Amino acid sequence: MERADEGRVLARAQRGDADAFAVLYRANVQAIYRYIYHRVNDVHLAEDLTGDVFTRALKGMTNYRDQGKPFVAWLYRIAHARVVDYYRMTGRRPAESDVEAEPIPVSTDMDEGMLRRQAAKALREAIAKLTDEQQQVIVLRFIEGQRIETVADVMGKNANAIKALQHRALRALAGRLERAGFDVESILSGLS
Amino acid sequence: MSEPHTTPEFDDILAQCLDDVLGGRKTVAECLGAYPALAADLKPALQIGLLTARLKSPEMSQSSVDTLETRLRAQMPAALSGFRSRPRSDVIQLPLGLSRMAAAIAVVFILALGSGAGLVAASADDLPGDALYGVKRLWETIVLAFAPLTGQPGELWLRIANTRLDEAEALSDQERLTETALADLYSAIYHLSQYGGGDATAIIAFFNRAYLAFMNRIKAPIGAEALYQDVLDAVAPARVQNGIVTPLTSEQPPSLSGTPLPVPTALPPTFTHTPTPTLTPSPTPTASDTATLTASPTPSATRTPRIPATATRTPTYTPSPTATLTLTPSPTLTWTPLPLPGFPPITGAATQVPPGFIPSRTPGILPTLDATERVRATQQSVYLTQTAGPPPATPTETP
Numbered sequence: 001m002e003r004a005d006e007g008r009v010l011a012r013a014q015r016g017d018a019d020a021f022a023v024l025y026r027a028n029v030q031a032i033y034r035y036i037y038h039r040v041n042d043v044h045l046a047e048d049l050t051g052d053v054f055t056r057a058l059k060g061m062t063n064y065r066d067q068g069k070p071f072v073a074w075l076y077r078i079a080h081a082r083v084v085d086y087y088r089m090t091g092r093r094p095a096e097s098d099v100e101a102e103p104i105p106v107s108t109d110m111d112e113g114m115l116r117r118q119a120a121k122a123l124r125e126a127i128a129k130l131t132d133e134q135q136q137v138i139v140l141r142f143i144e145g146q147r148i149e150t151v152a153d154v155m156g157k158n159a160n161a162i163k164a165l166q167h168r169a170l171r172a173l174a175g176r177l178e179r180a181g182f183d184v185e186s187i188l189s190g191l192s
Numbered sequence: 193m194s195e196p197h198t199t200p201e202f203d204d205i206l207a208q209c210l211d212d213v214l215g216g217r218k219t220v221a222e223c224l225g226a227y228p229a230l231a232a233d234l235k236p237a238l239q240i241g242l243l244t245a246r247l248k249s250p251e252m253s254q255s256s257v258d259t260l261e262t263r264l265r266a267q268m269p270a271a272l273s274g275f276r277s278r279p280r281s282d283v284i285q286l287p288l289g290l291s292r293m294a295a296a297i298a299v300v301f302i303l304a305l306g307s308g309a310g311l312v313a314a315s316a317d318d319l320p321g322d323a324l325y326g327v328k329r330l331w332e333t334i335v336l337a338f339a340p341l342t343g344q345p346g347e348l349w350l351r352i353a354n355t356r357l358d359e360a361e362a363l364s365d366q367e368r369l370t371e372t373a374l375a376d377l378y379s380a381i382y383h384l385s386q387y388g389g390g391d392a393t394a395i396i397a398f399f400n401r402a403y404l405a406f407m408n409r410i411k412a413p414i415g416a417e418a419l420y421q422d423v424l425d426a427v428a429p430a431r432v433q434n435g436i437v438t439p440l441t442s443e444q445p446p447s448l449s450g451t452p453l454p455v456p457t458a459l460p461p462t463f464t465h466t467p468t469p470t471l472t473p474s475p476t477p478t479a480s481d482t483a484t485l486t487a488s489p490t491p492s493a494t495r496t497p498r499i500p501a502t503a504t505r506t507p508t509y510t511p512s513p514t515a516t517l518t519l520t521p522s523p524t525l526t527w528t529p530l531p532l533p534g535f536p537p538i539t540g541a542a543t544q545v546p547p548g549f550i551p552s553r554t555p556g557i558l559p560t561l562d563a564t565e566r567v568r569a570t571q572q573s574v575y576l577t578q579t580a581g582p583p584p585a586t587p588t589e590t591p
Binding site: 013014015016017018021022025026029030033034037038043046047050051054055056058059060061062063081082084085089119120123124127138141142143145148160163164166167170171173174177178184185187188 | 200202203204206207210214236237239240241242243244245247248249250251252256257260261263264265267268269271272396400403404407408409411429430
């Protein structure tokens with residue numbers, strides 16, 4: 001949705017137009033679901049939390065101030081708060097396993113599809129081992145495809161800080177996959 | 193990557209290269225060719241960025257999207273009706289200040305009292321239960337006593353309300369939040385709603401911040417769920433609309449006094465600055481001014497809990513090991529073509545997402561609620577207590 005259109009829909013939703021809010025919901029629900037999913041690694045939990053995010057967004061619509069920024073940035077902030085709240089309330093840790101502690105055996109005769117699946121699993125687990133801020137940057141930038149400026153807005157930081165976080169996060173991921181025995185270049189060449 | 197570049201310039205170049213590669217405008221090799229001196233560090237970062245961008249993400253099933261939309265639509269009339277106009281009688285009427293001379297005298301006196309008072313400064317960050325917290329509250333009482341002279345009681349109450357909120361957040365984080373601290377916060381909100389802060393933007397900011405804090409950070413202390421709900425109601429968005437606060441009717445929270453919290457029904461159109469009779473500046477502090485800062489409301493026998501007495505602190509989203517969950521293939525182990533312009537399509541044997549990974553239970557219904565969620569749920573009763581749309585599905589989608 002173009003930003004100008006989104007602004008008009010937002011204004012309608014804030015005037016009490018339920019259909020307008022439904023438009024905003026449908027335009028952003030998958031992005032929020034993906035963001036949460038990649039933070040909690042659980043499809044059911046991701047659905048629950050996604051529902052929670054939009055319920056809270058609905059409750060907060062009357063206080064939302066459109067400052068010309070993408071509406072999804074606000075939703076990401078709510079989603080992040082819900083993820084943090086979830087982990088705080090349950091006392092759970094985001095990571096389920098340690099890639100480095102339990103390296104995945106990679107053999108030369110491994111089927112390419114299996115290698116990709118193993119690499120995907122290792123990558124997901126490596127993301128889960130990043131710091132909270134690094135996870136946010138990786139998910140928003142590379143999985144959600146958001147621009148640096150949008151990520152900065154979501155996280156309340158400036159663009160340079162996001163670039164530095166991005167660099168550190170990618171270095172950490174590359175190091176973890178390398179230590180787990182994966183050759184990223186060969187996996188990429190198999191995909192292209 | 194050993195001893196990588198960590199300069200802002202390198203971060204900029206990496207960010208630009210990532211944009212170019214992910215946007216399909218350049219290949220990794222082209223980017224590395226443009227910065228040969230940095231290639232050793234750029235290459236692994238670009239490759240892992242590219243790989244991450246091609247990580248498969250699951251989509252929420254259409255049925256789940258529709259069910260959630262149905263549930264949201266059921267809540268929309270109530271949630272989106274906050275912009276209706278309210279009668280002017282609900283408008284906060286801000287006090288007028290005294291003369292500049294009186295204000296100046298009062299400020300000088302207060303500063304004289306405060307300057308050099310190391311105890312006061314040292315107590316600034318203390319929380320209820322800390323050694324110097326009493327000093328902090330005493331200093332507030334003194335400053336409030338001179339507020340009528342300065343003509344700024346509203347601004348003081350805004351500052352005090354923010355302080356009480358800071359304390360509640362910190363106490364909740366430390367799992368030390370008490371009923372007394374919540375009651376103190378309620379009291380400060382009451383006074384703020386009576387006096388106004390003189391700065392509509394600051395008032396809105398406080399109420400917004402408080403509401404978000406209660407929705408996202410502050411948890412209900414066990415046994416004080418009703419009071420927690422009172423505070424949440426007191427800072428609910430419906431109470432502040434377009435810069436106007438609907439005043440609370442009592443300093444005593446309803447759960448402690450047995451009276452229901454008045455629900456704002458309408459908004460006044462504008463902020464007015466007409467003084468109310470009850471806010472006439474007085475040269476000496478009134479008994480109520482002092483009492484509100486020192487008294488700690490305690491639960492009375494008449495308290496009517498709003499939350500069922502059976503509420504327990506059960507972790508939300510308690511995993512339930514069902515056959516459905518264990519048999520559901522993970523959608524994370526698949527790759528999809530990069531959804532970015534200009535990138536060549538993937539022709540390899542990418543694993544398809546098995547149809548069975550779609551959650552088979554009714555989505556969005558929280559299985560269990562802890563005390564905080566139970567309280568918050570009163571503002572989301574439709575979402576948490578009813579199953580909108582079709583009845584819970586049987587696990588037929590499991591492969």
